[in-house]
Amino acid sequence: MLNAEKTTLSFYRYVNIEDPAAMMQILREAWEPLGVKGRTYVAHEGINAQVTVPDENQDAFCELVRSVFPDIPFKFALEEKGEAFAKLKIKVRKKLVADGLPDGAFDVTNVGRHLDAEAFHEALDQPGTLVVDLRNHYECEVGHFQGALLPEANTFRDALPEVLDKLQGQEDKKILLYCTGGIRCEKASAYFRFRGFRDVNQLHGGIIDYARQISEKGLPSRFVGKNFVFDQRMGERVTEDVIAHCHQCENKCDTHVNCRFEGCNRLFIQCEGCATTFEGCCSRECQTIMHKPKEERVLVQHEWEKKLGSTHYLSRTRIPENYAETIERT
Structure with a gap:
């Protein structure tokens, strides 16, 4: 096998x-x-x-x-x-997704309407429709629906209040929610309804099933770029569009990698040229540290954690080696 x-x-x-x-x-x-x-x-x-x-x-x-x-x-x-x-x-786990929502405060079964790809396209074309990406910023960066409201947050827990704040006063608009596989939208749509939004809709099956539907039905994709996924592949290409840029040289690129220095392991976008120049690291600092003996690298890692803890400037935008267990996912 x-x-x-x-x-x-x-x-x-x-x-x-x-x-x-x-x-x-x-x-x-x-x-x-x-x-x-x-x-x-x-x-x-x-x-x-x-x-x-x-x-x-x-x-x-x-x-x-x-x-x-x-x-x-x-x-x-x-x-x-x-x-x-x-x-x-x-x-x-206590929850399927770390959403930060109050337990028992609203009816989680009172969800929005589930739309397939064709119905989602029709809703996108209606005047005044607001399409909302409920994923993290590093997911949105490499692919999203055209015209979508894109969160700047690093977690779903933070993205949800950010989006609600930006939509304040637009409770009467048609809202289209989408995420990777649908699970974030499932509970978020109920919370949107609880918060007074009257026409809440969600993409059934998320981007994953949307891509399958448009392929089977021969529909043009309204999603551009790559769909970030939470496994070792880190992405599935939906269209050939590359809408992101290398974080080091700004050339077009949408390949996510983790910094080679194990004490950093920052998630970032790096092109092949910069991968060679920086030896797979996110910065000259990490590249220099990578050439030190392992004992010194461990000391550097401990010093960073001691000084900055969970507020480490890398910690909120990275996926550690065991990322499948430690960050928000779909």
Whole structure:
């Protein structure tokens, strides 16, 4: 099974899970024999997963998932570029997505209308429509819907209040929400309705399923660029447009990398030329440190953490090596 062809797929479902720890164990025991790898969160409010499955076991895996979560929709990756995940990780979390929203303050089932690609296009063309990207700034940077309101925040927890503040006084407008796979929009749309927005809509299945729909139906893409994904691929190309720039030389580029210095590991965009010039590092400082012995590099890392802690200037715009567990995702 080591060389088997694999497919990356994601799914989520807001549903009451009485014992998340027991559910975690059930899923692990069922999935491991099938060679499943990836990241899955289980919480009292539901499940959120992104995994790779050997093609020969895909049908059996989907049947297993639907035996526990009936009719759950699957979203399949646009492209496969090597291993998306190194191993299977299933964890219990307080929430599926760190949203910062008050528990029990509003009806999370009172969500906006789900629109497929065609309906989303029609809504985009209606006068006065506001389209809102609910992802983080580094996701929006490499790809987004034309004319969308793009957050500057680094996390969904911060992006949501930022967007609501910018939309203040426009509660009567048609709102179109979108994110990577739909899970952020699912709860956010209910919160928008709770906050007084009357015509709230969301892209069904997010950008991932939107790309599949327009490909199958031969529709022109209103999303331009690359869809950032939270696995080792770091992106799926939706259109050939490159709308971002290298953070070091400003040449057009939309390739996300992590700084080679393990004590920094900053997430940034770097072109091939700068990757050679800076030896995979985000700055001359990190490049210099990379040439020091490992013991000195560790001391530098500890000194940065001691001085700046969680407010480290790199920490809010990076994905560490174990990023699949430590930052906001879809």
